[in-house]
Amino acid sequence: MPNVVEPKLIAGNANQPLASAITRRMSIHRGVHIDLVDARVERFNDGEIFVEVFENVRGEDMFIIQSTSNPANDNLMELLIMADALRRSSASRVTAVIPYFGYARQDRRTKPRTPITAKLVANMLVESGISRVLTMDLHAAQIQGFFDIPVDNLYASPIFALDIREKFKDRMDEIMVVSPDVGGVARARELAKRINAPLSIVDKRREKPGEVAEMTVIGEVKDKICVMIDDMCDTAGTLCKAAELLLDYGAKEVHAYVTHGVLSGPAVERISNSVLKNLVITDTIAAPEPVKGCEQIRILPTAPLFAQAILNIWNGTSVSSLFETSTMEPIYEGVFRS
Template sequence: MSTTGGLKVFSGNANRALAEEICNYLSCDLGQAITERFSDGEFNFQICENVRGADVFIVQPTCPPTDAHLMELLVMLDAFKRSSAERVTAVIPYYGYARSDKKDRPRVPIAAKLVANLISKAGADRVLTMDLHAAQIQGFFDIPVDHLYAAPVMIGYYQTNVLPKLTVVAPDTGGAERARAYAKRLNAELALCDKRRERANVAEVLHIVGDVRGRNCLIVDDMCDTGGSLTKVARALKEAGAERVHACFTHPVLSGCAVEQLANSDIEQIVTTNTIPLRPQARELEKIKVLSIAPLLAKAIKSIHEETSVSSLFV
């Protein structure tokens, strides 16, 4: 049993719908708080109920506008620590700045580490996140991190909606391990896209490693930002003889002209999750299907609160 007080779930403005859905699975009410902004744009936050000795979970993905939602999270963490909450867990389904996880060019920051420091310093006792862009980001924290994967939700969908003659495709070498796991669970073939990124948000597909001719291809990735990489991989697969192309990714960032690019791409269907609220334009795109990760996060929150193992959710 939990050594902390009662379970309480609160939300910022980043994805309130997800927080409410999590509360529905946990059979609890969403915590009462003021989450407004002053006229100058500063975040106006106040907890409207007693949280002394409570086990608090703050649901707040740091999705666009990233800086605003990150600042909301930091302010909320500070408020709960100053209100004598026993333990505060930052539930961050999407971790912003995750792509800045290494110094791969001269004179650049490692912003993912900086954000980890800010979250810890603001008062988080624990972090619950999902499909980090780079797994080593867990090591940037000096507090416990529970790193979940959307794979069980995604794989369950494709086990029900079977694609015959399936080949799972990694869009780059970094995604090979993820694609291999999907291929194993779906009894599918595996292919890899050899991709070179000249600069941020600009990728050039070089060639496909593996035979995809006459196959139905499923591109698996952790996120989609501008959609440029995904659409180029889909085009390369079609040129290599693929019959149909589907895609799935956990985080639908979909910035800039991403929705337009995906709408005009060779991809027949896109499956994603609700770690980030879909932009209005994306909601109108019929080829996008959203799966909920609320049950998975709710189970993890319940396990953390009750001090039971979360490892069964990692597969």
């Protein structure tokens, strides 16, 4: 019988814990040991990035696991250089697994003489030799159209739905899903539909990026357990102000579920001093010690989902099946048990 060739994974320095967790989950699924390809990704004294792959990857189906999180430019260059190294080593296909896609907020021209950097990044990824992209909760859905290669955009909402059902199983009738801005209504509606909960919106108006001038609540949140849902949290200013506003409108308590915990600058301090009961994030971005040490922040694993998605891509089976909560339940069995 011919040998069954397993998918091969390689990781940059952006999120090594997640890469290792994905290989562990895939080993369990496949019943064979799957490990990261032996390679070195390091820097010269002047900051230039150098990649060397120590294993034969000729004809292999390769998956690069690399978020383009802070430092975004370094991690993006690592990804591009790894892709080039694999292409020049005759890998049959290179898939970029980018749990957090940096520069996604620059997806359109908001003012004259400004770039569309998300499109530029997409062009660079394609030119580097990447033939497919797997990511999670893109800031804007149209970014998929920036690529001339297939893009699989996974969603964290099935994971959040499972967690909410476990943590609030005796109080589900009190849950109110809240979108922290009008632009996130579709994301919030999707979660509300999954857990059969009503939807409310916080309408915010910005004077300039990072500063909110005015906020109002659309919908009745009195005596409700408000669950805010968003794709990313950067400095946490808007999130903390929205939580205060919801309590002013009579909410019983406020929780937040955010896919990408960017959490830069004063974010952790703001969350610690805020009225938020909990901020739940995923591990698409490697959490620094201040985030791990914050009692109000809880981190959900994405490795089970990414491991299954990688296997589906490798097998040529459906990735969209992972959008369903019923499909996610066996993948995450036992993960959210108290």
